[in-house]
Amino acid sequence: MNNGEISDYFSALSKLMDLQGEDSFKAKTYSIAAYNIDQLGTELSTMDDATMAATKGIGASTARKVREILDTGKLSQLEELMERTPAGVLEIMKIKGLGPKKVRTIWKEMGIESVGELEYACNENRLASFKGFGQKTQEAVLQSIAFIRNSAGFQLWAAVEPIAESWIARLKQGFPNYQFVLTGAFYRQLETIAEIEIVSDMPADTLPKLWANAPGITMTQNEEGLLLQMPDNIPIRFYFVKKEAVASSQFRKACSAAFLAAFEKEYKITEGARTEEEIFANNELQYVPAAMRETASILAKAKAKTIAKAIEVSDIKGIIHSHSKWSDGQETLETMVKHAIGKGLEYLVISDHSQAAFYASGLTAERVAAQQIEIDGLNAKYAPFKIFKSIESDILNDGSLDYEPQVLATFDLVIASVHSNLKMSQEKAMQRLLTAIQNPYTTILGHPTGRLLLSREGYPLDHKMIIDACAEYDVVIEINAHPRRLDLDWRWVSYAMEKGVLLSINPDAHSLAGFDDIYYGCKIAQKAGLTADKNLSSFSLAAMEAFIEKKKSR
Numbered sequence: 001m002n003n004g005e006i007s008d009y010f011s012a013l014s015k016l017m018d019l020q021g022e023d024s025f026k027a028k029t030y031s032i033a034a035y036n037i038d039q040l041g042t043e044l045s046t047m048d049d050a051t052m053a054a055t056k057g058i059g060a061s062t063a064r065k066v067r068e069i070l071d072t073g074k075l076s077q078l079e080e081l082m083e084r085t086p087a088g089v090l091e092i093m094k095i096k097g098l099g100p101k102k103v104r105t106i107w108k109e110m111g112i113e114s115v116g117e118l119e120y121a122c123n124e125n126r127l128a129s130f131k132g133f134g135q136k137t138q139e140a141v142l143q144s145i146a147f148i149r150n151s152a153g154f155q156l157w158a159a160v161e162p163i164a165e166s167w168i169a170r171l172k173q174g175f176p177n178y179q180f181v182l183t184g185a186f187y188r189q190l191e192t193i194a195e196i197e198i199v200s201d202m203p204a205d206t207l208p209k210l211w212a213n214a215p216g217i218t219m220t221q222n223e224e225g226l227l228l229q230m231p232d233n234i235p236i237r238f239y240f241v242k243k244e245a246v247a248s249s250q251f252r253k254a255c256s257a258a259f260l261a262a263f264e265k266e267y268k269i270t271e272g273a274r275t276e277e278e279i280f281a282n283n284e285l286q287y288v289p290a291a292m293r294e295t296a297s298i299l300a301k302a303k304a305k306t307i308a309k310a311i312e313v314s315d316i317k318g319i320i321h322s323h324s325k326w327s328d329g330q331e332t333l334e335t336m337v338k339h340a341i342g343k344g345l346e347y348l349v350i351s352d353h354s355q356a357a358f359y360a361s362g363l364t365a366e367r368v369a370a371q372q373i374e375i376d377g378l379n380a381k382y383a384p385f386k387i388f389k390s391i392e393s394d395i396l397n398d399g400s401l402d403y404e405p406q407v408l409a410t411f412d413l414v415i416a417s418v419h420s421n422l423k424m425s426q427e428k429a430m431q432r433l434l435t436a437i438q439n440p441y442t443t444i445l446g447h448p449t450g451r452l453l454l455s456r457e458g459y460p461l462d463h464k465m466i467i468d469a470c471a472e473y474d475v476v477i478e479i480n481a482h483p484r485r486l487d488l489d490w491r492w493v494s495y496a497m498e499k500g501v502l503l504s505i506n507p508d509a510h511s512l513a514g515f516d517d518i519y520y521g522c523k524i525a526q527k528a529g530l531t532a533d534k535n536l537s538s539f540s541l542a543a544m545e546a547f548i549e550k551k552k553s554r
């Protein structure tokens with residue numbers, strides 16, 4: 001068990017103590033312990049009891065609890081609290097914006113014990129009129145409930161990919177005489193996935209017979225196929241078809257409803273086609289990769305054969321947006337440079353956090369200067385590889401950037417991102433972002449909506465207006481490649497391309513492994529048909545230098 005997981009026990013303990021109205025001083029101690037454990041450089045599982053107790057921020061009593069967690073996978077005090085809490089109240093605890101003390105009021109004073117009851121109370125305006133809550137809290141609660149509903153059962157594409165691939169590999173190995181192909185939302189590379197879908201020509205009763213007595217497996221069969229469910233695993237849906245129908249079924253299940261309806265109106269799905277490519281070729285259409293089969297409009301391009309080749313990982317020439325040990329990254333600059341060179345990349349844009357991000361050791365103006373001296377040294381040592389001087393500047397509450405102009409002028413490029421006060425109205429969010437876009441030092445707008453897929457909705461934006469402003473002020477829009485962000489949403493990428501706005505697939509790497517997130521950025525950008533020439537991080541070093549020169553001269 002790692003420190004992050006151990007830390008979760010302590011934060012749950014602290015929250016449940018507050019919920020149950022227990023000693024709030026002790027609850028606070030556990031919440032501090034949770035934070036300290038999460039920040040530790042060494043894994044607690046590798047320490048003996050004495051070392052653990054002597055570690056700064058842990059102490060003897062916390063160490064005893066850590067030992068219990070490591071030995072048994074449980075924390076008895078937490079278990080006992082959970083037993084005393086109705087399951088529905090535990091669910092209410094997951095709602096954003098409601099701390100344990102507010103949930104206690106909802107539970108004990110309003111008598112509400114489930115999310116459904118709470119939603120009902122909100123709709124009747126009861127939460128807003130209760131002391132200590134108000135209209136804003138009520139609206140936020142309703143929004144959060146809707147968000148939880150919509151996210152339930154979904155997983156990130158990145159988490160599903162290894163599972164899907166291993167299923168296909170194992171099925172092919174176990175049943176070498178049959179075909180197994182992926183289809184559905186996963187195959188279409190959507191950012192979140194509810195189930196893995198597989199088409200096969202194996203007899204429909206083979207798997208149900210094989211797994212009939214397998215513990216923990218539930219199988220539901222209907223005329224469409226077989227739904228396989230295992231505890232804590234993403235469900236898998238099988239479509240069993242005749243050998244000749246594998247490709248046409250894969251095609252049908254892979255398309256969005258809108259695309260499929262438009263296709264069937266004008267074209268014919270060739271039954272008996274051996275591949276999806278054949279289906280397009282038979283209709284004299286250019287092949288449309290599954291990722292792009294979302295809207296009907298792509299069909300006109302397929303007919304005119306004007307779909308350009310979408311970006312791939314091999315098109316990426318440099319890492320833009322990365323964090324080193326100077327702020328909250330895990331590695332030194334030099335280690336990052338060597339890793340980037342090893343990957344055949346031409347440059348690294350180092351963009352540590354700015355001073356307002358104190359929780360992430362954001363850089364003061366003095367530390368910016370010191371970092372730039374180190375960069376100059378490394379650039380001399382590793383030429384022709386180049387580190388560009390950058391910063392991920394917080395967009396402050398009023399929309400301004402986080403340094404004086406003379407400091408901003410020392411960067412080759414500035415990524416401007418919102419990290420604080422994320423709960424804002426659309427009006428406020430627009431004012432902050434538009435001010436930042438208009439700032440002549442802003443090169444790239446970082447993760448534009450601040451969303452975290454399946455865990456946090458972004459602040460509300462008028463995307464069109466943001467993209468129009470980026471076009472006017474020559475600001476690049478990031479496609480943050482972290483699988484939990486993928487922000488700018490791909491649905492806006494084609495509008496940005498139409499407006500002549502450059503995009504940039506950026507890993508926002510905090511570790512060496514983080515560089516590889518560009519893969520997820522490319523996968524999602526492919527959905528919008530982003531081409532390498534419209535993506536800043538696929539500019540060669542020379543093109544990147546020219547781009548910076550031009551931007552600076554403005």
Ligand SMILES: [Zn+2]
Nearest residue numbers: 392417446447
């Ligand atoms: Zn950021």
Ligand SMILES: [Zn+2]
Nearest residue numbers: 321323392508
């Ligand atoms: Zn970042």
